[in-house]
Amino acid sequence: MIKKFLHQIMFIEILQGMVLTLKHLIIKRPITFQYPHEKRELPDGYRGILVQLRYDDGTEKCVGCSLCEAACPSRCIKVISDEVDGNPLQRYAKEYIFDLSKCVFCAFCVAACPVDALAMSKFYEFSTTNKRDLILNKEKMLEMGDKAFPVRQKRFVPDKKYLNIFNLGKKNFPPVHQKS
Numbered sequence: 475m476i477k478k479f480l481h482q483i484m485f486i487e488i489l490q491g492m493v494l495t496l497k498h499l500i501i502k503r504p505i506t507f508q509y510p511h512e513k514r515e516l517p518d519g520y521r522g523i524l525v526q527l528r529y530d531d532g533t534e535k536c537v538g539c540s541l542c543e544a545a546c547p548s549r550c551i552k553v554i555s556d557e558v559d560g561n562p563l564q565r566y567a568k569e570y571i572f573d574l575s576k577c578v579f580c581a582f583c584v585a586a587c588p589v590d591a592l593a594m595s596k597f598y599e600f601s602t603t604n605k606r607d608l609i610l611n612k613e614k615m616l617e618m619g620d621k622a623f624p625v626r627q628k629r630f631v632p633d634k635k636y637l638n639i640f641n642l643g644k645k646n647f648p649p650v651h652q653k654s
């Protein structure tokens with residue numbers, strides 16, 4: 475009881491806090507970054523803006539399957555797919571609309587994509603005064619993907635012409651014959 479009373483009148487916690495603050499002020503270097511002049515290095519696995527990826531020959535990886543749309547808990551992805559011209563067995567995302575303002579950066583869409591067409595970039599500067607700027611289309615996402623991931627995955631081409639493989643994601647499927 476007395477101990478508690480003494481503790482209260484001597485403001486122990488405040489003194490402890492002040493000692494810690496002084497220690498940081500005098501002994502340790504400041505930990506504050508002078509943003510935007512200084513930017514901290516982001517760790518691997520950082521989840522920034524969602525981007526779309528291409529293969530090394532420039533073709534889009536996305537096959538318009540809409541699995542990302544189904545996986546997204548925020549309902550911020552809308553995919554409108556269509557047949558590839560001259561190849562009715564293959565599809566692509568004719569339109570891909572991503573509402574960044576609703577994204578919670580969970581990366582469920584990245585995990586759901588069977589062809590590794592999505593990735594979380596390290597871009598995080600997207601403040602704007604116009605909410606419409608946060609609605610990204612496929613072209614914008616691919617442009618950001620090119621910047622964020624300049625090293626592209628090699629495109630896998632199946633050696634059988636009759637074989638139309640949609641799921642060519644390297645991490646999810648065994649390697650397919652690769653043309654040199």
Ligand code: SF4
Binds near residue numbers: 546549576578581584
């Ligand atoms: S990161 Fe999560 S919230 Fe954002 S688009 Fe992907 S699934 Fe949706």
Ligand code: SF4
Binds near residue numbers: 535537541542588591
């Ligand atoms: S899951 Fe992948 S391939 Fe399917 S629509 Fe989404 S981005 Fe495209």
